[in-house]
Amino acid sequence: MSKFRKDGKKRMPAISTASLPDIVFMLLFFFMVTTVMRETTLFVSVTTPQATEIKKLKKKSLVSYIYIGSPVKRMQSSYGTAARIQLNDAFASVDEIQEFIAAEREARDEKEIPYMTTSIKADETVKMGIITDVKQELRKANALKINYSTRKGTY
């Protein structure tokens, strides 16, 4: 093999694509591992408010979510536009929260109960009245660790 070939046309060597599947598979596994499928379908539209002093919510398995906001477009004909609470997969009233917390506790190990957090995912336009009610119910249920879900951002 001579280093300086003089004969005729130079042809571009074909790039080997043999390793392409490997690369793609690597990416695929990365996304498969990091992906989190959404468990509940949201019936309320929620745009969380912005804040700067935020903390990451660890231990997702120990978090129960309470969604508060006005119903999404397709539900508005039957439920109106007033802010509502969603627990799991259904609209709920304020007095159902204690039951919900009890059910969430039942599903967890007894040792983990003190570490359980309730994340309040409320829309930024919601009035505090409904949130105060929810907080009172959480106090009654003795679920005192809460987290106001917010986005990172400045004003």
Next chain:
Amino acid sequence: MASKRRGLPEINAGSMADIAFLLLIFFLVTTTMDQDTGIARKLPPMPEEELQEDDSQIHAKNIYTVLINSHNQLLVEGELMDISQLKDGAKKFINNNGIDPNSSENPEKAIISLQNDRGTEYMTYIRVQNELAAAYTDLRNNASLNEFGERYADLNKTQMKEIRKMYPQKISEAEPKNIGGDE
């Protein structure tokens, strides 16, 4: 390219990339990378009857009252205030150390009392919570830079505890009331 040996025919792996791509795109679309973030707070336990007594022992000057009405306006220590000033106001109050006789005695005794109306917008409420938390973060950062030469978030557990003792975050929320204005 046929192999000369008799045996298993080679499997064409050319479409492997396509299949993998398809799966990759599926996961790309369904994936949600957003980590849940938020402001962590602890609710006070439901009041019991006997708890009322120790309220009187807190001097009024150690309490920084923040009221939010249904028009999202702030009344801080009896005066109308813009949200942007709240952080500095709170910092000044907490770090007073008895200089102003009408303000807090020391950071350990300083309490911020927050009260909102049922008609207050959630966004405003979160912003107030955020500003108050930011005031404490700033003070803790300053203290830890002075004491240990590092930011609060970089300290180890015992150092953090020490700083937290200097600046305990005492934000109390009064029992819900209806302050001025309809919903």
